[in-house]
Amino acid sequence: MWQAETVRARLLELYPLSTVEILGMTTRGDQILDRTLSKVGGKGLFVKELEVAMEEGRADLAVHSLKDVPMELPEGFTLAAVLEREDPRDAFVSNDYDSLEALPPGAVVGTSSLRRQALIAARFPQLQIHPLRGNLDTRLAKLDRGEYAAIILAAAGLKRLGMAERIRAVIDPAQSLPAPGQGAMAIEIRSGRDELMQLLAPLNHAETEQAVRAERQLSRSFGGSCQIPLAAYATVEQHALTLTAMVATPDGKRIARAEVHGAAAAPEAVGMQVAQALEAQDATAILAACRTD
Secondary structure (H helix, E strand, O other), X not given: OHHHHHHHHHHHHHOOOOOOOOOOOXXXXXXXXXXXXXXXXXXXXXXXXXXXXXXXXXXXXXXXXXXXXXXXXXXXXXXXXXXXXXXXXXXXXXXXXXXXXXXXXXXXXXXXXXXXXXXXHHHOOOOEEEEOOOOHHHHHHHHHOOXXXXXXXXXXXXXHOOOHHHOOEEEOOOOXXXXXXXXXXXXXEEOOOHHHHHHHHHHOOHHHHHHHHHHHHHHHHXXXXXXXXXXXXXXXXXXXXXXXXXXXXXXXXXXXXXXXXXXXXXXXHHHHHHHXXXXXXXXXXHHHHHHHO
C-alpha cells in the first residue's frame, strides 16, 4: 500500500488535474504465511490477482516490489517504469546483538529467503536458520517475543515504513548479495497501452532500470525464482555497469560467484556474460542439487 500511495503521489505531482484511485487488494502471497514462498508457488503469488484486475479493466496499473515480480511476465503485460532504487542491502535486526558475527553458536536467525539462508550458512555454520513469513509487523513481533535471536530483512522495506530504527546493521553486499531487483519498485501495465506508457515514463529511473534489467536477465538465465538460492546486484556509474551474482545450495556448502563489467546500455548482455561465468563454475549442477533437495 505504501508503494501504491507513493506512485499515486508522484502521478498527482506530474498531473495535478488527474484523478488517481487506489484499488487495495490482498494477494495469495499475503495470505499464505505458514510456508516459505519456495514451497507454495514463488514470486507470482504476489502479482497474479493484480494482473487479473488489469485484465478485467478494474485497474490501469499495478505497483510491485520488483524482487517479487516473476522474471517472465504473462503475455499481454509489460513493465512501464522502474522507480529509483531505495537501499538494496539486507538488514540485520536484533534486540540483543549488533551483527551476525556477534551471535552465539546455536542462535536462531529468521529469514524467508533461500538466498539469505545459503549466504548465512556459508559464513556462520554454527547458527540455526529458521523460516520467517508475514508482513513486517508480524516478523518484528516474532523477534520481540524471543522466537529468534535475529532476523534478516530488506533494508528498503524497513526504511519505507518508517522503521529504520529497528536496523542494528546493514549488511554489505559483499557479504550478503541482494536478490535481483531488491529495493526497486516497478509499475506493470497491459501491453499496447501506449498513452499510459507515455504518462508513466517520467517515473522511470534510467540507471535503476538498467541495473535491474541486468539482474533479471541473469536470474532468467537460470529459471530464477525464490525456489533457488540466487543473488544478483548491479550498479551503474558513468554509463558502465557492474553485475555481481551468485548461486548456491541452501546449506551454503557449494557456491559459484562471478562479476562482470560492461556497457550500461546493454544490460541483458552483461547478465548473459555473468550467467556464462557462473556456468563455468558448475552453476547448473549446483542449482540441480537445490531442486533435488
